[in-house]
Amino acid sequence: MRETELPEWRKNMNGTPVTYNDVSTKSSTGKLKNSLFVSVTGNALEWFDWTIYASFAPFIAKTMFSPSNATSALLQTLGIFAVGFLARPFGGVLFARTADRSGRRTALVLTMSLMAVGSLVIAFIPPYARIGIFSSILLLIARLVQGLAHGGESGASYVYVSELAPAKNRGLWSSTVFMGISAGVMLGSLFGVVLTRTLSTGQLLEWGWRVPFIAGALLGIFAFYLRRKTVETEVFRQQSVETPVATPSRGAKEKVHGAIKLFFLLGATNVAYYTWLSFASTYAISSKKVSPADAFTASLAAQFVGFLALPLFGWLSDRIGRKPMALLTTVGFAAFSFPLDAIFSNNSWTLFASQSAALVIFAAVGSIYPAIMAEQFSTANRTLGVGSVSSIAAVIFGGPAPYLNSWLTSIGYHWLFTAYTVALNAIAAVFIVYMTETKGMDLRRKTIA
Numbered sequence: 001m002r003e004t005e006l007p008e009w010r011k012n013m014n015g016t017p018v019t020y021n022d023v024s025t026k027s028s029t030g031k032l033k034n035s036l037f038v039s040v041t042g043n044a045l046e047w048f049d050w051t052i053y054a055s056f057a058p059f060i061a062k063t064m065f066s067p068s069n070a071t072s073a074l075l076q077t078l079g080i081f082a083v084g085f086l087a088r089p090f091g092g093v094l095f096a097r098t099a100d101r102s103g104r105r106t107a108l109v110l111t112m113s114l115m116a117v118g119s120l121v122i123a124f125i126p127p128y129a130r131i132g133i134f135s136s137i138l139l140l141i142a143r144l145v146q147g148l149a150h151g152g153e154s155g156a157s158y159v160y161v162s163e164l165a166p167a168k169n170r171g172l173w174s175s176t177v178f179m180g181i182s183a184g185v186m187l188g189s190l191f192g193v194v195l196t197r198t199l200s201t202g203q204l205l206e207w208g209w210r211v212p213f214i215a216g217a218l219l220g221i222f223a224f225y226l227r228r229k230t231v232e233t234e235v236f237r238q239q240s241v242e243t244p245v246a247t248p249s250r251g252a253k254e255k256v257h258g259a260i261k262l263f264f265l266l267g268a269t270n271v272a273y274y275t276w277l278s279f280a281s282t283y284a285i286s287s288k289k290v291s292p293a294d295a296f297t298a299s300l301a302a303q304f305v306g307f308l309a310l311p312l313f314g315w316l317s318d319r320i321g322r323k324p325m326a327l328l329t330t331v332g333f334a335a336f337s338f339p340l341d342a343i344f345s346n347n348s349w350t351l352f353a354s355q356s357a358a359l360v361i362f363a364a365v366g367s368i369y370p371a372i373m374a375e376q377f378s379t380a381n382r383t384l385g386v387g388s389v390s391s392i393a394a395v396i397f398g399g400p401a402p403y404l405n406s407w408l409t410s411i412g413y414h415w416l417f418t419a420y421t422v423a424l425n426a427i428a429a430v431f432i433v434y435m436t437e438t439k440g441m442d443l444r445r446k447t448i449a
Contacts, residue, residue: 017163032164038172039164040180042112042223043157045265048182049119049216050150051117053081053143054274054402055188055296056283059209063127064135071410074286078403080140085391085399087147088154092387095152099383100157107156107226107383114149116220118142123213154394155387162374167440168318171325174370178363182307185277189303192281192296204292222414259385261431262376263393265326268428269365270398271421272333276358277303279402284344284351287409294348302352306359315365321439322372323432328366330429336361337421341414375438382443 053060057077065073091111099107121142128135157177165173191212199208275283281299284290290298317325336357343354365372377385408417 003398016418036161036164036176038226039108039157039160042108042227043153043180044088044184044187045216045219045223046112046115046150046153047181048187049115049184049213049220050146051185052188052191052212052216053115053122053280054078054279055192056209056212057081057402058285058292060139062205063209064125064139065128067128075403075406075410076136078406080136080143082399082403082438083140084143084147084150085395087144088151088394088399089388091148092155092391093151093384094148096384096387098152098213099387100381104160104163104383105259107152108160109224111149111153112220112224115146115153116217116224119145119150119213119220120217120251121145122331123210123217128176139362146208149394151387151391151394154390155383158370158386158390159374159383162370163379163443165371167239167442170371170375171322171368172311173316174374175367177309177370178366179310181366182277182303186300186303186307189296189300191215193293193300196293196296208214220287230397230438258376258435259389261435262373262389262398264363264424264428264431265372265435266329266390266393267397268333268421268424269293269329269362270394271328271401271424272337272358272362273366274398274401275405275421276355276362279405280351280355280358282402283405283409284348286406287414288344288346288351290346290348290351295351298352299355302355302359305356306363309360309363310367312367313364314371317368317371318439321437322368322375323437325364325368326372326432326435329361329427330425330432332361333358333425334429337369337418337425338415341418362377371416372438374443375441379443380449 047048058074061073061077062070067073095107095111098110112372122139125135125138125142158174161177162170162174172240195204195208195211280302284299285292313325313328313444339356340354343357344350373386373390374382404420405414405417408414
């Protein structure tokens with residue numbers, strides 16, 4: 001076959017041909033690790049763009065909505081945060097088709113571009129005082145665009161890293177995804193610390209909160225450039241030229257049961273994630289009346305503690321399995337959600353203590369998210385399966401969590417949200433007990449055993 005006749009999956013992003021050995025373990029360990037680093041870096045920047053909205057929600061609320069009712073404005077801001085999740089399943093399906101047909105890295109490049117555009121739009125939306133309700137509408141549109149990108153990013157990045165990883169170290173490699181996510185959130189919190197300690201409240205409301213969105217757009221362009229230089233995964237390439245390793249096919253009923261177990265695991269832990277990672281500082285500012293500077297500082301320190309726990313749990317999952325890690329998180333939140341709430345007061349140190357503990361509990365499952373999801377689906381439909389289940393779980397459980405938390409708190413029923421978290425994680429723990437252990441599974445197969 002002449003070079004000009006090579007299929008797209010056999011070419012680099014710039015159109016030059018590559019050989020199968022470009023992604024072989026023997027000849028390109030350096031390329032694989034570099035691609036892993038680039039993927040995780042892009043993942044961090046994408047989540048930075050996604051989470052700064054939650055972090056700066058109190059300031060966005062006062063700028064983009066009517067100032068007549070502060071609580072209503074915050075709820076509307078968080079409502080748009082939740083609505084942004086509605087686009088995630090569509091993005092998950094759209095970019096999953098791209099990833100499963102044209103390659104994982106192609107989808108990752110496209111999602112990074114869309115996320116950067118969304119951040120740039122948010123940064124320059126005129127305030128409510130100038131254009132009225134149109135500022136809210138533009139904010140909604142930008143968040144829907146980001147939701148579309150985020151749905152595609154989650155599925156494609158989970159699959160990409162899992163397929164790059166050696167089977168015996170897949171848990172450790174997959175932990176880098178949430179390390180990237182945590183790094184992105186920490187970067188957003190760092191912006192919060194710097195801006196709230198250097199700018200007045202008036203400056204923050206006028207223009208300060210827009211700075212991280214401008215930075216996110218610029219960093220997104222940089223990540224787009226980096227991702228164009230990554231390699232495609234060997235598992236995807238091999239599927240295109242070889243017969244995948246076949247394992248006994250499962251019945252339709254068993255596949256549905258497997259998807260339901262994964263759905264509840266993702267749903268329960270999504271609620272915990274968005275409560276304790278993305279939204280904790282906003283909750284501390286709006287409900288506990290912690291000063292913004294102290295809240296961002298305490299949250300940043302807690303996020304670093306959770307960040308350090310991720311590779312440890314990923315490494316451990318490669319030795320004792322995925323199920324013990326998932327049970328550690330779900331049983332942990334079922335048992336300790338009320339005690340963590342009891343610790344949380346109007347002192348910033350309590351935010352650090354409760355958030356640190358919660359993020360360490362979450363790290364057990366966060367470290368293996370990519371691995372445990374990728375191991376549930378065959379190569380041909382892996383991105384579609386991962387993207388769909390993770391996006392739908394995020395829409396139903398993750399996205400509404402901050403809004404539900406704020407609303408129940410505003411009417412004096414915060415305990416009900418905590419009970420909801422406990423119930424979801426208890427149910428998920430039961431499902432996990434009956435999940436098949438997938439540690440070390442060969443991803444080059446038609447079906448899962």
